[in-house]
């Protein structure tokens with residue numbers, strides 16, 4: 021699951037797993053969490069929109085060769 025968070029809704033500082041930089045309060049960003057984990061919203065990840073898109077587009081051949089489950 022992926023949701024966009026508008027700036028005013030962001031009230032905390034998060035750590036973007038894409039660039040390992042902080043996402044300041046008030047900054048619009050993207051929240052993603054494993055869709056198959058029900059009722060556990062503590063595993064949400066907060067991304068910069070640019071970092072999230074880069075993650076989606078970047079599909080290394082190494083990752084494609086093995087069918088390991090994605091790490092949420």
Ligand SMILES: [Zn+2]
Pocket residue numbers: 036037038039040041067068071
């Ligand atoms: Zn980032």
